Amino acid sequence: MHHSTHVPLAGAFGGGGLFGIGYAMGVLDGLREQGIDLSTAPMIGTSAGSWAAAATALGVAFSSLKDVKMPRFPNLRTGVLAQSTHQVFGDEMRPNVHVVACAVRGLKRTELDGALIPLATMVAASSAVPGLFAPQSINGHLYIDGGVRSGVSVDLAAPADLLIVIAPLAGAMFGPFNNLVERNTDREINSWKNSCGGAVRLFAPSAATAKIATLPHHLFDKERAIEAYAHGRQEVREK
Numbered sequence: 001m002h003h004s005t006h007v008p009l010a011g012a013f014g015g016g017g018l019f020g021i022g023y024a025m026g027v028l029d030g031l032r033e034q035g036i037d038l039s040t041a042p043m044i045g046t047s048a049g050s051w052a053a054a055a056t057a058l059g060v061a062f063s064s065l066k067d068v069k070m071p072r073f074p075n076l077r078t079g080v081l082a083q084s085t086h087q088v089f090g091d092e093m094r095p096n097v098h099v100v101a102c103a104v105r106g107l108k109r110t111e112l113d114g115a116l117i118p119l120a121t122m123v124a125a126s127s128a129v130p131g132l133f134a135p136q137s138i139n140g141h142l143y144i145d146g147g148v149r150s151g152v153s154v155d156l157a158a159p160a161d162l163l164i165v166i167a168p169l170a171g172a173m174f175g176p177f178n179n180l181v182e183r184n185t186d187r188e189i190n191s192w193k194n195s196c197g198g199a200v201r202l203f204a205p206s207a208a209t210a211k212i213a214t215l216p217h218h219l220f221d222k223e224r225a226i227e228a229y230a231h232g233r234q235e236v237r238e239k
Helices: 017-033 048-058 080-089 119-126 175-196 216-220 222-238
Strands: 007-013 043-046 097-103 109-113 136-138 141-145 160-166 199-203
Touching: 007 048, 017 048, 017 160, 017 216, 017 222, 043 048, 043 119, 048 080, 048 097, 048 119, 080 119, 097 119, 109 119, 119 136, 119 141, 160 175, 175 199, 199 222
Parallel strands: 007 043, 007 160, 043 097, 160 199
Antiparallel strands: 097 109, 097 141, 136 141
16 A cells, blocks of 8 residues: 555554454554544454454444454355355455455465455455464455564554554563564564554553463453453553
């Protein structure tokens, strides 16, 4: 999404399962309470972050998102994830939402454009965790979870005066794995700043929030996601 002109505000939201969706939506609602509303801003989302971006653009509240019937996984039936995303996002398209997925061929990071592809299809592609869900087909190409290549893909965010970065797997999360996400995210933030000179506000789970999900499978637990939402909102108030 390379505009020659800066926009005032943009967003880049990363992966982290249901926990990541809850945390990101909590942060976004907390920001809205402070008068920072990203619903019409250019947003780029990866995996859980793509759910948050699409929901924000459409005004879908976390309360209705948490009640979506998610398929039990692993479930490698084709299209099963798209059925869930379709329940929430219908056939809507939004030019301000871009999503990162990974092309199965060559595992190339690919930016999908919400002006051209329905949000439900893009979100399903970006969330197709290898081994848990079948790849999602878009225009004859197969895609899997964008998080395979980068947790947040901050470097692909739109040039803006202020970029809101939400990294559910950075901050205090998961020890050594976190260090990788954190280093990668920091590098991407620097690369984004160098190319467009804007300011960045980074949100990543505090120590208290990280206690909600201490093992990878906790990321897919709905009750923990609901808790992460409350924590994300609270973190904005405290920042």
